[in-house]
Amino acid sequence: MTTASAPHPKDRLLRTASRLFYAEGIHAVGVERLISEAQVTRATFYRHFPSKDDLVSAYLTATAEGIRNAVGNGRAGKSPREAVRAVMAVLGDATLEDGFRGCQFLNAAAEYPDRTHPVRAVIDDQRTWLFEVLRDLSADLDHPDPDHAARVLVLLHDGAFQAAELDDASVVRETLRRAVDEVFPHHDA
Numbered sequence: 312m313t314t315a316s317a318p319h320p321k322d323r324l325l326r327t328a329s330r331l332f333y334a335e336g337i338h339a340v341g342v343e344r345l346i347s348e349a350q351v352t353r354a355t356f357y358r359h360f361p362s363k364d365d366l367v368s369a370y371l372t373a374t375a376e377g378i379r380n381a382v383g384n385g386r387a388g389k390s391p392r393e394a395v396r397a398v399m400a401v402l403g404d405a406t407l408e409d410g411f412r413g414c415q416f417l418n419a420a421a422e423y424p425d426r427t428h429p430v431r432a433v434i435d436d437q438r439t440w441l442f443e444v445l446r447d448l449s450a451d452l453d454h455p456d457p458d459h460a461a462r463v464l465v466l467l468h469d470g471a472f473q474a475a476e477l478d479d480a481s482v483v484r485e486t487l488r489r490a491v492d493e494v495f496p497h498h499d500a
Contacts, residue, residue: 321359323349328370337367337422371433374415391451402468403487406475414472452495463494
């Protein structure tokens with residue numbers, strides 16, 4: 312008889328941190344609670360993450376990887392118009408998930424206001440990646456100003472993630488979808 316092995320302590324710490332940081336806020340969750348809920352020792356925590364900020368960076372990096380994979384899968388094999396709609400749909404669909412608490416990166420930025428803090432580098436990297444994906448798609452659609460279009464889409468993303476916490480998330484999701492179509496109106500040749 313074989314049994315599934317327990318997750319590695321580092322993985323347990325990262326999963327626990329992801330759950331608690333997103334639900335309760337990064338600064339609201341202390342190291343002792345993380346250690347307790349992940350069922351690891353203090354020494355194990357610090358062996359894998361020299362500081363809580365290192366764990367925060369790992370949490371945001373793992374979140375970014377998940378988003379990047381979902382966006383890549385969502386746009387794969389699609390025309391540029393359908394790809395940009397798919398990217399924004401992937402992002403917008405997140406607002407409908409149970410336990411939705413906004414954008415992990417915007418939430419973290421609010422808790423780390425110092426733009427020179429290492430956690431902000433992870434946030435900035437994700438935002439740069441999103442901008443570049445959207446700019447490239449805008450260029451593929453022959454938008455006259457792809458940089459501006461990408462900035463508008465990032466702004467729509469940010470607004471949707473905040474609004475979905477305050478308003479009806481399904482209405483926010485539909486508004487986001489319609490706004491994307493308005494940034495890239497369909498012109499028949």
